[in-house]
Amino acid sequence: MSFKAQLKVIDGIKKDKPDYFMLYLNAFINEIERANKKYETAREYDRDTLTKLIWTGVKTISVSEQTNDEKVLLESRLPLLTFINGLMALLTPKEFEKIFPIDKEFNGDKWGMKDYYYTRRYIEEFGENRVIGDEIEEYLWEYQNHTIRFYMVKTLKIMSNIRRLETGKGIMEEFLEEQGVPTYTMHEDLDNKQYIENNQTGEISEVKKPRPRYLRVVKNENKKIML
Known part of the structure; x- marks a missing residue:
C-alpha cells in the first residue's frame, strides 16, 4: 500500500512588530502619574518608584526612532x-x-576600548556610595551598558538634529570642520547613480562601486565584455 502526502503551501499570518516606543512611553507616563499622586517632588521618590521611572524613561529614549526633524518635536524631547x-543623578553608582x-565584556584593553574593568575602575575612583549628582552626563558616557549606550547615542542625535535645523550643520559636522576634517554628503540622481559632495569645497565626485570578484574582463577586438 502506497501513501502519497498531499502538501499545500499557505501564507503565514504576519504579526505586526510591537511599537516598543509607545509601550515604554505609556509605562513611563503611568509611573509618573502614580508618583505625582504620592509625592510633591522627585527627591521624595522611594527607590522602587525611582527605579521604575529611570528604567522606563531610559528605554523610551533608547528605542525611539527619529523620523521627523521638525524642531518643535525635537525640542519637546529636551525636558524629558x-x-x-x-x-x-539622585542615584549612587551602586544603585545605578x-x-x-x-x-560583561572583558577584552577592552586588547582593542583599546572601554569594558567591564574600565567601568569598575572608574566607579572605584568615583566612589560607589557617592551620589552621582551634577556629574551624571560624564558618568553615563563612561558607563558600559548597552541600554545606556543607546540612550546616549539617541540623546546626542536629538541634540545634533536640533543644531542642524538651527545652523545647517550637526554637532559632529561642526566638530570635524574645526579639526580640519572634510565632510561629505551622498546624493543619488534619477538614474540611481550615486555621487558625493564635499561640504566644504562643493566638489562633486561620482561613486565608483568595486567590480565583484566573480567578474573578469574578457578583451575583444572592439569592446570589453564582463563575465
Missing part, C-alpha cells in the same frame, strides 16, 4: 531628557548598577 538625567548592570 533633562528629567530622566535628573532622576539618575542594580538597574543597569555593567556589560
Whole structure:
C-alpha cells in the first residue's frame, strides 16, 4: 500500500512588530502619574518608584526612532531628557548598577576600548556610595551598558538634529570642520547613480562601486565584455 502526502503551501499570518516606543512611553507616563499622586517632588521618590521611572524613561529614549526633524518635536524631547538625567543623578553608582548592570565584556584593553574593568575602575575612583549628582552626563558616557549606550547615542542625535535645523550643520559636522576634517554628503540622481559632495569645497565626485570578484574582463577586438 502506497501513501502519497498531499502538501499545500499557505501564507503565514504576519504579526505586526510591537511599537516598543509607545509601550515604554505609556509605562513611563503611568509611573509618573502614580508618583505625582504620592509625592510633591522627585527627591521624595522611594527607590522602587525611582527605579521604575529611570528604567522606563531610559528605554523610551533608547528605542525611539527619529523620523521627523521638525524642531518643535525635537525640542519637546529636551525636558524629558533633562528629567530622566535628573532622576539618575539622585542615584549612587551602586544603585545605578542594580538597574543597569555593567556589560560583561572583558577584552577592552586588547582593542583599546572601554569594558567591564574600565567601568569598575572608574566607579572605584568615583566612589560607589557617592551620589552621582551634577556629574551624571560624564558618568553615563563612561558607563558600559548597552541600554545606556543607546540612550546616549539617541540623546546626542536629538541634540545634533536640533543644531542642524538651527545652523545647517550637526554637532559632529561642526566638530570635524574645526579639526580640519572634510565632510561629505551622498546624493543619488534619477538614474540611481550615486555621487558625493564635499561640504566644504562643493566638489562633486561620482561613486565608483568595486567590480565583484566573480567578474573578469574578457578583451575583444572592439569592446570589453564582463563575465
